[in-house]
Every structure is written in C-alpha cells, then in structure tokens.
Amino acid sequence: xxxxxxxxxxxxxxxxxxxxxxxxxxxxxxxxxxxxxxxxxxxxxxxxxxxxxxxxxxxxxxxxxxxxxxxxxxxxxxxxxxxxxxxxxxxxxxxxxxxxxxxxxxxxxxxxxxxxxxxxxxxxxxxxxxxxxxxxxxxxxxxxxxxxxxxxxxxxxxxxxxxxxxxxxxxxxxxxxxxxxxxxxxxxxxxxxxxxxxxxxxxxxxxxxxxxxxxxxxxxxxxxxxxxxxxxxxxxxxxxxxxxxxxxxxxxxxxxxxxxxxxxxxxxxxxxxxxxxxxxxxxxxxxxxxxxxxxxxxxxxxxxxxxxxxxxxxxxxxxxxxxxxxxxxxxxxxxxxxxxxxxxxxxxxxxxxxxxxxxxxxxxxxxxxxxxxxxxxxxxxxxxxxxxxxxxxxxxxxxxxxxxxxxxxxxxxxxxxxxx
Numbered sequence: 381x382x383x384x385x386x387x388x389x390x391x392x393x394x395x396x397x398x399x400x401x402x403x404x405x406x407x408x409x410x411x412x413x414x415x416x417x418x419x420x421x422x423x424x425x426x427x428x429x430x431x432x433x434x435x436x437x438x439x440x441x442x443x444x445x446x447x448x449x450x451x452x453x454x455x456x457x458x459x460x461x462x463x464x465x466x467x468x469x470x471x472x473x474x475x476x477x478x479x480x481x482x483x484x485x486x487x488x489x490x491x492x493x494x495x496x497x498x499x500x501x502x503x504x505x506x507x508x509x510x511x512x513x514x515x516x517x518x519x520x521x522x523x524x525x526x527x528x529x530x531x532x533x534x535x536x537x538x539x540x541x542x543x544x545x546x547x548x549x550x551x552x553x554x555x556x557x558x559x560x561x562x563x564x565x566x567x568x569x570x571x572x573x574x575x576x577x578x579x580x581x582x583x584x585x586x587x588x589x590x591x592x593x594x595x596x597x598x599x600x601x602x603x604x605x606x607x608x609x610x611x612x613x614x615x616x617x618x619x620x621x622x623x624x625x626x627x628x629x630x631x632x633x634x635x636x637x638x639x640x641x642x643x644x645x646x647x648x649x650x651x652x653x654x655x656x657x658x659x660x661x662x663x664x665x666x667x668x669x670x671x672x673x674x675x676x677x678x679x680x681x682x683x684x685x686x687x688x689x690x691x692x693x694x695x696x697x698x699x700x701x702x703x704x705x706x707x708x709x710x711x712x713x714x715x716x717x718x719x720x721x722x723x724x725x726x727x728x729x730x731x732x733x734x735x736x737x738x739x740x741x742x743x744x745x746x747x748x749x750x751x752x753x754x755x756x757x758x759x760x761x762x763x764x765x766x767x768x769x770x771x772x773x774x775x776x777x778x779x780x781x782x783x784x785x786x787x788x789x790x791x792x793x794x795x796x797x798x799x800x
C-alpha cells in the first residue's frame with residue numbers, strides 16, 4: 381500500500397514536472413521568438429539615429445568587399461576595424477567577394493527565402509547595383525538617415541547616378557575616381573590618345589599593349605566604344621541594343637585586326653589587372669590603365685612603378701564614376717550596417733582614406749560643406765607627386781554608360797575576341 385502510494389506520488393510528480401518543463405520551454409521559445417519578431421519588424425527607416433546607434437552598439441556587421449588591393453585591405457583592417465570597435469563598439473567582419481559573387485550569394489538566399497543573410501553590407505557599383513536592384517536584393521532607401529550624408533553633394537551627376545541609374549538612396553557613395561592611362565615618360569614620350577594613334581603605336585611597338593579580361597579591361601573597351609560613337613556623350617542614356625550592335629562590331633573588328641601586334645600576339649589576355657601592373661613594372665608592356673587616376677602614386681611609392689610614370693585621360697574621355705556601399709535586403713543587422721556606412725563617409729574616415737601615404741583616394745565629400753576644422757585638414761593634404769589628380773583629368777571625363785553595355789562587352793569580348 382505504502383509502496384503504491386509512493387509510486388503514485390512519484391508518478392504524479394514526474395508528470396507534473398514534465399508538464400512544467402514543457403510549459404517553461406514553450407514560454408522561453410515564445411519569448412525569444414517575440415524578441416526576434418520585434419527586432420525583424422522594427423522599421424529602421426523610421427527610427428531615430430539614437431535608436432539606430434543603440435541597436436548597433438555591441439553588434440557584429442558582416443561586410444563583403446573586393447580584397448584585391450593590399451592598400452585598401454590595410455585601410456580596412458588597420459584603421460576602419462579598430463576605430464569602429466573603439467568608437468562604436470562594432471565588430472566588423474570582412475568576407476571576400478565582388479560583383480558576380482555578391483549577386484550569386486544574394487540570388488541564392490532569395491531563392492532559399494533566407495530571412496537572415498550572411499552579409500549585411502556590400503561594396504558595389506554599376507552592373508552589380510543593376511543586377512541586385514532587378515532581384516530586389518538591396519534594402520533602402522537609407523542614405524537620408526545617415527548624419528554624415530549632409531556632406532555629400534547629391535546634385536553631382538557623377539554621384540547621384542550610377543551607370544545611368546539614379547541611386548535614389550539605395551546605395552551610399554563611398555569614393556569617386558577616374559579611369560586613366562599609364563605610361564613611362566622616359567620610354568614613351570608621346571603616348572597614344574585616340575584609337576588611330578593606338579593602332580599606329582601597337583604596330584610600331586608590337587607586344588607592348590594588351591587588354592585585361594577584367595573590370596579594368598572592360599572599362600577600357602567602354603572608353604573605346606564611346607570614341608567610336610563620335611562623342612563623349614555617345615553612350616549616355618538608356619541602353620540601346622541597335623547602337624551597341626553597331627559600335628561593338630566596329631570595336632571587335634578594330635581589336636581583331638590589330639591583335640597580332642598585342643602582347644603574346646593577341647593569343648591570350650591577362651585575367652587580372654595585377655598581372656598588368658607586373659608587366660608594366662618590368663617593361664614588358666608600355667601602356668597600362670586603371671581606376672583611381674591610374675593608381676600611380678602608391679605604386680611609385682611602393683617602388684613597383686618608376687618615378688617617371690605618368691597618367692592621362694583619353695582624348696574623347698575616360699570614365700569617371702563613384703563606388704558605393706549597399707545594405708542587403710535580408711541583413712540581420714541593418715542598424716549596424718548604417719552605423720558602419722555613416723562612419724565610412726565621415727570626414728574623419730574620408731580624411732584617412734585620402735592620406736597620400738595610404739589609400740590616397742579622392743574624398744566623396746563636398747569639402748565646402750565640411751566643418752572648418754576638416755576643411756583645413758583636407759586643404760593641407762599633400763598633392764600627388766607622380767600621378768595626376770582627379771581635377772586634372774576631369775575635363776576629359778565621361779559618364780559610365782548603362783550597365784547593359786558592360787554586361788554585353790564582357791560576354792562578347794570572350795565570344796568575338798578570346799574564343800575567335
């Protein structure tokens with residue numbers, strides 16, 4: 381009898397505890413689900429900046445960016461990351477990826493209906509912006525929320541328009557630069573500035589010119605196509621398939637009839653621009669090119685390029701564009717991403733980015749809008765010793781054409797040149 385009673389009590393106790401445990405588990409689950417739901421439902425576009433700062437404090441932000449430049453990596457790893465941690469208590473994690481990788485990742489997450497993405501913010505422009513907008517993979521508009529956006533001149537067409545697309549607050553300008561040609565003035569006193577001059581040059585100096593099969597090389601081809609159009613504005617406006625077909629046919633004809641005078645007799649093309657830098661440095665090629673006004677200053681200071689290296693713009697013009705920071709549609713930390721982006725466009729961070737001994741990048745800020753303290757600091761920045769300034773080149777600046785031009789050039793360069 382006693383044993384039965386004890387067993388009954390133990391059984392009842394066990395059953396009661398099981399019910400209690402299940403109930404407790406339910407309450408805990410409900411609590412965290414409620415917290416997560418509240419966090420997800422928070423409309424950060426309507427939040428005050430103090431609310432955004434509070435949410436960002438102590439958080440981790442995942443940033444996907446191109447990591448092909450040691451000098452950019454140094455700026456991010458040795459200045460941005462520790463300063464963000466110190467000033468805003470934010471841990472910035474970097475993952476490597478550019479255009480195609482970013483689009484592929486976000487498209488995959490879209491298809492999987494992933495609510496919490498792997499990355500919070502991305503470094504983009506042009507065709508990547510175009511592709512991400514097509515699949516609604518960016519969150520925004522958000523730039524009007526950023527306190528430091530007041531220092532950017534959004535009336536500047538080279539800032540408010542990205543490859544003929546209005547940014548409309550869906551990405552924030554981070555830097556601005558112009559494409560330029562690079563030459564050694566001791567070896568090439570008079571470099572070519574037009575397509576006819578380039579044709580004469582490659583025939584006179586066979587093997588010393590090539591086209592890299594990357595973003596820089598395809599930008600070069602856009603500059604060539606603009607010249608073939610007859611004016612610096614020839615590719616402005618929406619993409620025109622008929623215009624592209626006509627001009628690209630002329631471009632492929634020009635390249636194919638001259639490729640035997642290119643590096644390696646035009647049988648192969650460098651896949652990465654770093655290879656171009658190495659070949660220019662060794663004297664294997666006489667002409668190179670690139671963004672950041674040719675990227676000459678830091679390469680000379682590093683000892684990669686000779687001090688006689690100079691840069692210039694094509695006679696018909698070279699592309700001037702901005703690069704941007706975007707927030708992913710499924711970022712789990714949109715507040716943190718906004719705080720990071722606001723820091724990256726701050727006068728302090730942009731001043732460090734402009735340091736001639738560092739990135740030596742053009743500020744995206746309108747210096748006239750800055751507080752006097754920073755106006756003075758920017759004015760004291762030492763002028764470049766070797767490379768041209770953006771101001772020198774900008775009189776020969778052309779706008780980036782619509783993104784479809786770049787996407788088509790990439791594909792057709794392979795079809796009509798590389799595989800021919």
